[in-house]
Amino acid sequence: MSWGTFFLLVAAGFGGGVINAAVGSGTLLTYPALLAAGVPPVAANATNAAGLSPGGFSSAWAYRVELRDRMRVLKWALVASLVGGALGATLVVALPSRIFVALVPWLVGTATVLVAVQPVLARLVGEHHEGRHRPVWPWTGLVGVYGGYFGAAQGVMLMAVLGLVYDRDTQRSNAAKNLCGGAANIAAAVVFAIAGVVVWLAALAVALGAIAGGYVGGRLARRLPKPVLRGLVVAVGVGATLYLVARR
Secondary structure (H helix, E strand, C coil): HHHHHHHHHHHHHHHHHHHHHCCCHHHHHHHHHHCCCCCHHHHHHHHHHHHHHHHHHHHHCCCHHHHCCCCHHHHHHHHHHHHHHHHHHHHHHCCHHHHHHHHHHHHHHHHHHHHHCCHHHCCCCHHCCCCCCCCHHHHHHHHHHHHHHHHCCHHHHHHHHHHHCCCCHHHHHHHHHHHHHHHHHHHHHHHHHHHHHCCHHHHHHHHHHHHHHHHHHHHHCCCCCCHHHHHHHHHHHHHHHHHHHHHH
């Protein structure tokens, strides 16, 4: 790998880390960059998970104030994200991807619509479930499976479900999204590493950028008004859906 390609992947990792911290879908920047660097598609998917996973935790650190009193609530959500991410990565390694890939644009599109109407749905769900416990872990586990399999717009999906079952506050949901997304990615990266499909030098380049980008993106996102943050999530979700449809 040339130095130019290495620094291109560092830059892509930084941009992907910023996008993931603020809205999600940083994969839409880093995955094409890995393909452009000559990494084959399956290896690019694995390398992308390994490279972006540290950025999820650096962005969660930037959101530590919003997470400080929430870890008891989120501990099982984190475990479910880890299990889901590992399962999704196992599907990549073990099964043909045709059916799942065909469903991906529909999944991302549905998640984007959910984010767009989240305030209305959250109010309805809150009224319906007032005084009841709403477990978070089944939803983060399901999204983790998707995140481990491909990951584009995993953040959009997490924002959709967390806004409904975890917290209506967009910033608190975004903090939890960064933590759960990072957990799913690190679990997927472990599975991919065991399977031997990670290109480690490329993963290192992406990780170097993602760590810095995740923290910077987290700090920037904390300063965004809630409607602006939600609007960015929707915009990225629409872009992710169009991108995934175009790739079919």
